[in-house]
Amino acid sequence: MAPAVVPGAVRGPVPGPGAARSPSALWTLGLFRSELLITFRRWRTLALLAVLAAVPVLVGIAVKIETSDGSPAGGGGGEGPAFISQVSNNGLFLVFTALAATLPFFLPMAIGVVAGDAIAGESSAGTLRYLLVAPAGRSRLLLTKYATVIAFCLAATLVVAVSALAVGALLFPVGDLTTISGTRITYTEGLGRALLIALVVAASLVGVAALGLFVSTLTGSGIAAMATTVGLLITVQILDQIPQLDALQPYFFSHYWLSFADLMREPVYWDDLVKNLGLQALYAAVFGSAAWARFTTKDITA
Template sequence: MSPADPAREGHADSTRAGRTDPTRAGHVDPVGESRADPTRVGVVRRPNPLWTFGLLRSELVTTVRRRRTLALLGVLAAVPVLIAIAVRIETRDGAPAGGNGTGPAFLTQVTNNGLFLVFTALAATLPFFLPMAVGVVAGDAIAGEAGGGTLRYLLVAPAGRTRLLLIKYATVLAFCLLATLVVTVSALAVGALLFPLGDLTTISGTRIGLAEGLGRALLIALVVAASLVGVAAVGLFVSTLTQSGIAAMATTVGLLVTVQIVDQIPQLHTLQPYLFPHYWLSFADLMRDPVYWDGLTRNLGLQALYAAVFGSAAWARFTTKDISA
């Protein structure tokens, strides 16, 4: 019998190794789970749907428990309190002291009905405080994980880049709703303590009952939360461009301030209807009778457009970038 050919034996060994070595790229184990580099684009994963909900719950809990998030929510809750105290101190006989009926429509009505404090607080926080808080959370969503060295481990789970990005965006949207509700509940509680509650007069001059007023306050809160969808998408996109959470947060807040300034320059009136904060204060139309829907629908449509454009840009960037941390 002729001796075995060492070259053929080596070829056979390499062939067997290629079939059984689980560390080789593209190998699929018997249950169909890819063991290739989990950060590579195009790797097929089949995570359990329950695991997805578990990751979403974990993201929500982690975001809310952060000291930075609690501080932001504390500031938002304090704004209605400060407004109510200021109005209470400066009020004599149900009218602002030293005033002649001038000032914002909602603010002049707070002393007559505490429910108007909800609308006043939302109008005061929406131009800057609420979007700033959302920008901080959105900017830290991906960049914070990369900077902390945990992003690669999340992808190993396996989350999948698209799935992880959607979970991050859903977490930011949940924070939008939470932040708006914090302002609303704080204003409602303080308004009920310091001012009377009852039937209220709409901007159109008609009277509505307290129950309907509460319903409109809740609807306004939901519209304000929806108005932050565009900021959340912009912040998420910025977060995919860097591995520094601080840089992403600062850039997002800087863009917010810049856009707000541009929206106030009369010479740029042609551009302003396309800026995401342009129709933010249209929620006041919900306090008209009948309700004016034109500004509201434009606002929600514009937010959906920003979410689609910058959400797609974030997905394109995140699913093609090299994850090294």
């Protein structure tokens, strides 16, 4: 007679007390895919992306109305929001204008909401401890959450860029364009630079993502984490405009955000771009490490 099998019993040798379940790379990719689906299926996420997509539409319509009598839009100067003066001449400039308009507030706010909710939202919903029961480990789960926020950074930036590209082509002429330096480049090369600028803008938000993730590990309330992250973003940008703090401003994560305009020069000015990317990497390393230190030692009760 065959021995009875106890439900839930594990066949084979019993692992020793020091043995740990080591999830495979495939399992980790499955966890990442699951996090992506959960994040991008939330109504809040879809609403944020819809707002971001609407900004280029509003800017494009405003420029079209303003220039309908032949008067120029915006001001001169060629950098940041002043790209708006070129939109009526070439619709591709709406991509640069929309990114410049959304980068100081709309994009980081959206990233702050998603990052702030990454851990704290699971905790407040009571699902965090169940996630940790799976063979993920805290470090792997935290890294997956951060990778999901980075994916949202890229998606949000591309939503703005694609929306602006479509609206610009619909409302304005497109073709060869003039760089800030006054040289002419083809429309195809302009599209390449637009894509590169979108990638740089997305990379400019990785520091904000790490900051939001760190804040998310400090509290069990998703709303509190989101509000704190967005509040810090606004505070830092206000401080970046105070002349008396000019010695500190190069260390604020938002200080070099608009340096992406240098990609529209011929030749490209790399100094501020490199400073921006280096600063974002530093913020990501510091706050990512702080988030890891906090999350791996934190008591999980929910």
